[in-house]
Amino acid sequence: MEIRDKELRHARPKWPEVRCIQCNRLLFRGIVEDMEIKCSRCGTIQHIGECKQEEKMNVCNR
Incomplete structure (x- = not known):
């Protein structure tokens, strides 16, 4: 059982790091x-993704 748990831990998908x-x-x-x-x-405040401008509010301040 111990070997199986270790294999599952290493089988996680590699997500991109931010x-x-x-x-x-x-x-x-x-x-x-x-x-x-x-x-x-x-x-520090970071904006990630695309900027979208809504009617009365500027979502992205770049």
Whole structure:
């Protein structure tokens, strides 16, 4: 049983890593369409994905 558990742990899919542009801390692994995330280490806010502009609110401040 122990060998089987180790094999399953290594069989996880490799998700792309997203890291902070300032301090290189790993923020998350995965794929997202649109996201804003704040680094807990340095406080940098990153916009990930495409920018969309809605009627009264600018979603992406690039």
